[in-house]
Amino acid sequence: MPGRPRTTRRATHSLDQIVDAAIAMLDREGAGGLTLRGLAAELGGGLGSVYWYVAGKAELLDLACDTLVGRALEAVDVPTPPMEVELDTDDPVVLEAAATVRRISLALFAQIDEHPWLAGQSQLGTGNRPNGLRVWEQVGRALATMGLSPRQQFHGSTAITGYVGGVGAAMAAQDEAADLTLSKEEQFDRLVARWQGEEYDELPWIRSMTEQFRRHDDLAQFAAGLDLLILGLVRQAVRPGKPGRPARG
Secondary structure, three states, X not given: OOOOOOOOOOOOOOHHHHHHHHHHHHHHHOHHHOOHHHHHHHHOOOHHXXXXXXXXXXXXXXXXXXXXXXXXXXXXXXXXXXXXXXXXXXXXXXXHHHHHHHHHHHHHHHHHHHOHHHHHOOOOOOOOOHHHHHHHHHHHXXXXXXXXXXXXXXXXXXXXXXXXXXXXXXHHHHHHHOOOOOOHHHHHHHHHHHHOOHHHOOOHHHHHOHHHHHHOOHHHHHHHHHHHHHHHHHHHHHOOOOOOOOOOO
């Protein structure tokens, strides 16, 4: 969190109010539309009130991002969609670790889905975003509990966090490119109709996926890909001939 006040002028708003207002502005305008002067005007307290807490836009953006990641960490106990794959183990420790990774990932994706600009903020774990580091810590610790090697833990944790941000960013980009004059169904119909054109004659598999594409749900699509990643990590952890998990003290 920021250190001592930035100006001698007294703040007229709390830090929480400023961060919440910044998040609302980011939701409307995106990262490019966030300005301290515009935020101060919206709050109605003068620019000095914002500078009381933050040195500039970069620090405010860090706070907004880390606040939302923190909310994801607080929401890890909410119900999640059922897993679409069967994990190849009945080891309760491995299963609980896999469930932990899945809950954290789905909670973070939910924040990205609600606040699409967050997907473009790929640096979750920097010195000014401690909650991002906590996400990586909790995912990595779960993989360690499975008994994966340090190398597998590193690659697995970065694959999971990268998947969350990457899919979120791709979906946000699709939303930005969407024609807002059309409903979601109309947009799908237009794209599917284009895929049936002669220029796509050499892409028969794409054509075979048109109904899947038309009926897909973003959350279900994300969860299915996540489950495949988790399945691969579990299989590494329980493969035949692999040394057992270290005893826990």
